[in-house]
Amino acid sequence: MKTSFGQPGCRLPALFLAALIAAPIAMAQTPGDDVWWPSEWGPDDERGAANRITPAKVLEAVSLIEAGRIYELGRVYEAGMPLVGNRHYSLTIPGLPTSAAAVEGGTVFNDEMVSAEIGQVGTQFDGLGHIGVERDGDHIFYNGFRLSEFGTAYGLERLGIENVGVLFTRGVLIDVARYKGVDMLDASYVITVEDIEATLEMQGVSINEGDAVLFHTGWGQLWMVDNETYGGTPPGPGITAIRWLTDRRIVMTGGDTYPVEAVPGENPEDGIAGHEWLLVRNGIYNFENLDLSELAADGVYEFAFIFAPLKLKGATGSPGNPIAVR
Numbered sequence: 001m002k003t004s005f006g007q008p009g010c011r012l013p014a015l016f017l018a019a020l021i022a023a024p025i026a027m028a029q030t031p032g033d034d035v036w037w038p039s040e041w042g043p044d045d046e047r048g049a050a051n052r053i054t055p056a057k058v059l060e061a062v063s064l065i066e067a068g069r070i071y072e073l074g075r076v077y078e079a080g081m082p083l084v085g086n087r088h089y090s091l092t093i094p095g096l097p098t099s100a101a102a103v104e105g106g107t108v109f110n111d112e113m114v115s116a117e118i119g120q121v122g123t124q125f126d127g128l129g130h131i132g133v134e135r136d137g138d139h140i141f142y143n144g145f146r147l148s149e150f151g152t153a154y155g156l157e158r159l160g161i162e163n164v165g166v167l168f169t170r171g172v173l174i175d176v177a178r179y180k181g182v183d184m185l186d187a188s189y190v191i192t193v194e195d196i197e198a199t200l201e202m203q204g205v206s207i208n209e210g211d212a213v214l215f216h217t218g219w220g221q222l223w224m225v226d227n228e229t230y231g232g233t234p235p236g237p238g239i240t241a242i243r244w245l246t247d248r249r250i251v252m253t254g255g256d257t258y259p260v261e262a263v264p265g266e267n268p269e270d271g272i273a274g275h276e277w278l279l280v281r282n283g284i285y286n287f288e289n290l291d292l293s294e295l296a297a298d299g300v301y302e303f304a305f306i307f308a309p310l311k312l313k314g315a316t317g318s319p320g321n322p323i324a325v326r
Contacts, residue, residue, distance in 0.1 A: 036281045037144030045143055046163040048128050048283020049251045052210040053169045060208075061170045061304040065325050071300070073214075073254075073290045074123040074321030075223060081122055082227040082289075084258060089116040119161060119317030125309055126286040129159035130316040131272075131279040142283050155314020162311045164285070164318075169251055170211050171305030171324055174199050175296050176235075177218040184218030189235035190262045191215065193244045196237070203301040209249040212305040216292040220256030223289070236262040242274040246282045253278060254287030254322075287322065300326050 037043070041051050075081065077089060097108035119127065129150075132141040139147035141159055150158035176191050177184060179199040185191075200206060207213060215236060222230035234257035237245070242261060245253060253260050253274075261274030278284040287307075295303070304325040309318035 035144070037142075039143045039283055041283075043143065045283075046128065046159050047165065048142055048279075049249075049285065050164050050167065052249060052251050053165075053167060054210070057170065057210040058168050061168055064170065064302055064304050067326055069298075069300075069326045071294050071298075071303070071324040071326070072321055073292065073295075073324060075289055075291055077116075077122045077319065080227075081224060082230045082258065083121055084231065087117045087121055089121045090114070118319055119312065119315045122319055123289045123291075123321070124287070125161075125307065125318045125320060125322075126275070126279060126288065127159065127161040127164065127309070127315065127317045128279055128283060128285075129156040129161070129314075131275045133276055133280055140280070142280055152314070156316065157314065160312070160314040161309050161316065161318045162313045164309050166306075166308045167212065167251065167285075167322075168304070168306050170208065171214060171303045172200075172205055172207055172211050173203075173214050173216055173292065173295050173301045173303075175203065175216040175301070177216055178202075178296065182218065184221060185235035187229075187235065188233040188262060188264060189217075190238040190266055191217075191236060191241055192238065193241050196241055196244070203299075205301045207245070207248045207250065211248075211250050212252040212254065212287075213245060213250050214287075214290060214292055214295075214305075215253070215255040215260065216296045217256055218296075220289075220291055220293060223291075231258060233263045234258065236260050237274065238262050238266040239270065239273045239277060240266060242277055246277065246284060250284060252285040252287055254290050256290050256292045258288050260286055260288055290322070295324055300324065 039045050083089065091112050091114050093110050093112050098111040099109050101108050128142040132139040132147055141147060145158050150156055174196055176195050176199050179202055217235045219234045236255055236257055259272060265273060275286060278286055307320060307322035310320060312318060
């Protein structure tokens with residue numbers, strides 16, 4: 001078995017792809033009749049952990065805004081940015097101006113045309129329709145939905161990104177690089193539960209239900225500087241730490257690397273076990289390629305986290321510019 005990420009047509013870094021092909025991911029750790037659905041929000045739910053953002057959670061996030069400082073966490077979408085495998089991004093303006101004025105002194109305007117795997121390039125928010133696991137000749141996603149029943153070439157009929165809604169919640173930065181006393185964690189470094197607990201203690205914060213938890217590893221400084229290394233084997237939480245986080249009923253993980261989780265992780269044969277555990281089994285979202293450098297530099301460890309995914313009906317993810325407000 002393997003995740004649907006490993007299907008033909010999905011090009012990944014060679015080491016990352018090799019791990020996927022060689023392994024059945026976390027499914028190898030469970031019997032074939034293992035069932036993780038229906039979700040706690042019912043058999044028809046398509047929002048997953050976003051349901052944990054209650055009015056009380058929003059007010060908790062608002063209470064953290066003291067200075068009114070806004071931190072943009074999104075990267076610039078541009079030619080030459082790191083891309084997974086052969087995914088692509090291009091923006092063109094068809095004609096300068098795109099439409100000329102009909103009369104002298106009239107109005108002209110420019111349009112742009114974007115071609116990309118739009119939900120899976122640059123700063124990217126993974127939706128629940130992005131990752132599934134192969135089982136019984138089908139592909140099973142969050143809440144037991146089968147790809148054969150909701151997948152079409154023109155968008156997903158379930159688990160599309162339009163179902164998520166606005167994420168307005170408490171955010172927590174876990175600056176493991178600072179805890180370790182380095183600018184950047186080593187390649188493939190697996191962040192442990194002990195690392196997380198020690199970092200939280202150093203920062204004087206805790207993780208609560210409904211939080212968005214972001215990892216600063218320092219890896220983001222390679223973005224548009226050394227794309228080859230950036231797209232190689234980044235550090236991040238291992239599957240043990242990810243399971244620990246899901247026990248705390250968070251809404252989202254995020255980080256300054258392309259997968260958030262460590263590559264190759266605790267067991268090189270487990271592929272992207274963290275993605276499967278988060279998205280498929282627990283309905284918890286994953287936000288990749290964030291710019292967390294300013295938050296880390298200012299020592300901002302809890303804040304209001306705000307992101308509204310684009311309402312791209314049937315899409316597997318969303319681009320965008322999430323913000324932290326302190």
